[in-house]
Amino acid sequence: MNKLRVILTTPPYSSQERLGKLGFLGGALPSISLLYLASSLRDRCELSVMDTSFTNLDEDAALDSVRRFAPDIVGISAVTPSISRAQSFASRIKSIDSRIVTILGGPHITSVPMETMERTPAIDIGVVGEGEITLQDIVELYDGSLNSLIGIKGTIVRDSFGKLHRADSRELIADIDSLGFPAYGLVDHSVSLHPALFKTRRVPAIHAITSRGCAHTCSYCNTNIFNKKLRFHSADYVMGLIKHLMSLGYREISFEDDNFTDHRTRLTEICNRLIDERIDIVWSVNARIDTVDENMLRLMRRAGCWYISYGVESGSQDTLDRIGKKITLNLIRQRIELTRKCGMEAKGFFIIGFPWETKQSIKETVDFALSLPLSDVNIFPLTPFPGTAVFEQTKICGDFANDWSKMDLQQIVYVPPGLTGEYLQNEIKRLLLCFYFRPRTILNYFVRIVVARDILISAAKALMPSWFSKIRSV
Ligand code: B12
Numbered sequence: 511m512n513k514l515r516v517i518l519t520t521p522p523y524s525s526q527e528r529l530g531k532l533g534f535l536g537g538a539l540p541s542i543s544l545l546y547l548a549s550s551l552r553d554r555c556e557l558s559v560m561d562t563s564f565t566n567l568d569e570d571a572a573l574d575s576v577r578r579f580a581p582d583i584v585g586i587s588a589v590t591p592s593i594s595r596a597q598s599f600a601s602r603i604k605s606i607d608s609r610i611v612t613i614l615g616g617p618h619i620t621s622v623p624m625e626t627m628e629r630t631p632a633i634d635i636g637v638v639g640e641g642e643i644t645l646q647d648i649v650e651l652y653d654g655s656l657n658s659l660i661g662i663k664g665t666i667v668r669d670s671f672g673k674l675h676r677a678d679s680r681e682l683i684a685d686i687d688s689l690g691f692p693a694y695g696l697v698d699h700s701v702s703l704h705p706a707l708f709k710t711r712r713v714p715a716i717h718a719i720t721s722r723g724c725a726h727t728c729s730y731c732n733t734n735i736f737n738k739k740l741r742f743h744s745a746d747y748v749m750g751l752i753k754h755l756m757s758l759g760y761r762e763i764s765f766e767d768d769n770f771t772d773h774r775t776r777l778t779e780i781c782n783r784l785i786d787e788r789i790d791i792v793w794s795v796n797a798r799i800d801t802v803d804e805n806m807l808r809l810m811r812r813a814g815c816w817y818i819s820y821g822v823e824s825g826s827q828d829t830l831d832r833i834g835k836k837i838t839l840n841l842i843r844q845r846i847e848l849t850r851k852c853g854m855e856a857k858g859f860f861i862i863g864f865p866w867e868t869k870q871s872i873k874e875t876v877d878f879a880l881s882l883p884l885s886d887v888n889i890f891p892l893t894p895f896p897g898t899a900v901f902e903q904t905k906i907c908g909d910f911a912n913d914w915s916k917m918d919l920q921q922i923v924y925v926p927p928g929l930t931g932e933y934l935q936n937e938i939k940r941l942l943l944c945f946y947f948r949p950r951t952i953l954n955y956f957v958r959i960v961v962a963r964d965i966l967i968s969a970a971k972a973l974m975p976s977w978f979s980k981i982r983s984v
């Protein structure tokens with residue numbers, strides 16, 4: 511029997527749509543989820559990884575690619591902000607050929623499985639949770655009828671009468687090293703892929719993930735995919751992955767783990783091996799404030815780390831306590847100062863608009879962010895994603911537009927009692943303008959550009975992709 515033809519893709523959702531007018535500053539890198547799924551499938555089917563979201567393809571162009579490939583199965587990966595695009599994309603795929611099996615996976619459907627399937631008739635199969643083994647089972651057991659897939663763990667299958675069949679949950683993969691490396695080689699390099707500007711020192715840069723899950727319980731954060739169980743790739747795996755990426759030509763890696771620094775022994779081993787083996791790579795991570803100290807920061811710096819993103823979230827201790835962040839304002843200030851002292855850039859993420867917030871607590875957050883020695887800030891209005899604890903809180907208090915298509919972290923979907931959406935937007939603008947237009951930040955950017963000449967090249971590429979691709983092809 512011929513091998514099935516499978517497309518793995520994200521729905522069209524450009525960086526401009528995600529990040530607004532300054533979208534070109536954001537990264538356009540291949541989806542790590544799709545590359546892990548591709549790696550688990552590539553020997554079992556004819557595979558195409560389209561990843562329209564990160565290659566900025568619009569829906570028409572993406573549909574042309576689907577038509578040309580003529581797939582049996584299209585697997586779509588979506589987060590809540592991209593779910594309405596996934597719904598529209600899936601129905602247009604069905605209008606090309608209703609026999610194409612459409613599968614939806616990712617954080618959104620995992621958070622609200624049955625509701626998503628009920629509201630998305632163009633999707634035949636929903637995959638809840640970790641996808642690699644479930645997708646392998648689907649490809650192996652599909653005999654041309656959806657009924658052959660009913661009962662596969664981790665799925666919701668819509669039968670030929672439209673009835674939904676939810677199977678048991680899929681257990682988590684015990685040894686995630688067994689997954690192998692993501693299929694970076696399948697990335698379409700003909701399109702302009704680039705890392706986020708200013709979060710890069712060297713190009714080409716790529717990103718990677720070396721753990722799954724998070725054991726913490728911050729009330730606004732969606733950690734449904736991997737439950738609360740935190741699994742790490744071993745230090746051997748991470749070293750192998752770094753060397754593999756370097757062999758593909760990458761010179762910088764952005765580690766996207768929720769908390770790269772959570773496993774101290776592993777982190778120490780990785781850093782020591784990078785230093786001892788004189789591996790010439792620079793890297794950046796996300797970290798929880800309470801997982802780093804001076805010794806660790808110094809070691810990380812020596813091993814090539816130059817940029818750490820911290821989830822600070824609030825300048826009000828009351829809010830930090832209520833969202834379950836389990837850190838103090840003093841600790842935040844101390845660790846960010848230490849990060850700078852150890853020679854690294856620090857970014858802080860902030861959220862305003864929690865149900866109990868007042869003008870005073872929001873002012874505290876803006877003032878706190880401005881008082882820290884941060885190199886970058888990002889601030890979002892609270893977006894209560896389905897499946898989070900804060901989602902339940904906002905339903906009973908304040909003004910909540912529970913509309914998935916608006917939950918893009920840009921539009922205000924939730925306003926606490928006594929405040930207005932306009933007020934929240936103005937405070938976001940106030941922080942960004944005060945932060946980015948002050949001499950200290952401008953000077954820091956100037957130094958960063960001088961240190962990282964590659965950023966200029968990367969910026970030029972992002973601003974003039976077509977011009978650059980012409981040069982490249984000469
Ligand atoms: C890395 C990352 C990014 C990177 C993505 C880079 C890239 N090109 O891959 C960047 C910074 C660009 C990014 C952007 C965004 N992100 Co993000 N991101 C993450 C992060 C930290 C890791 C994702 C990851 O790679 N995980 C590893 C892979 C292996 O796991 P996975 O993605 O869950 O995929 C598995 C399963 O979900 C499932 N699966 C996924 N897709 C599919 C598809 C099919 C067909 C099947 C069968 C299975 C399946 O199988 C996969 C393998 O097991 C997660 C948090 C987290 N820890 O998961 C947030 C997270 C996914 N991001 C989130 C958000 C909101 C965003 C943005 C909207 C933010 C913004 N406004 O820009 C955008 C949306 C981007 C887009 N176009 O979709 C939210 C989603 C919340 C929600 N309810 O949907 C998360 C969960 C963070 C959070 N805790 O709130 N993100």
Ligand code: SF4
Nearest residue numbers: 724726727728731768
């Ligand atoms: S915000 Fe960070 S630490 Fe908190 S639950 Fe989410 S990933 Fe974990």
